Amino acid sequence: MDEVKYPVLTEKTIRLLEKNQYTSDVNLKSTKTEIKQWIERFFNVKVMAMNSHRPPGKKKRIGPIIGHSVRYKRMIITLRSGYSIPLFSNK
Template identity: 65%
Template structure:
């Protein structure tokens, strides 16, 4: 699973778990169909909807040049009722 970086656990993502929606940070170059295929293949679930957005980039000063450091998107994946993803660990723990 090259495109999926890690699961996200924020207040909003924990609320969405009750609606059978899971939140992941994914590589910005990955397409929606690739992510859907990877999630269905790896977890053995059926994805019915996907929403994605880019997080605002953090500006980092590198000498006289300003650059952005965000190289990922956040995907909210809705699973078909009856499916679930086993508990995931956060990357930082």
């Protein structure tokens, strides 16, 4: 469960859900093949395509020191038709 951190829910990602595309933030050092294998095993789905990008980190200032916020990788996962991933648990 360390590979995928959490799903991303924005206006754009909700529109992508209609195209059977799911967006989530993942570990920065994970590769596409690792994420694909993990998603297929954990959710029992078939992944058709994957896109990834690393958004730029925001600058943070603490006194005279300028640093950056934690960077992450965002994956857009396209599933084959007939498959879906539950975003929220029923609890």
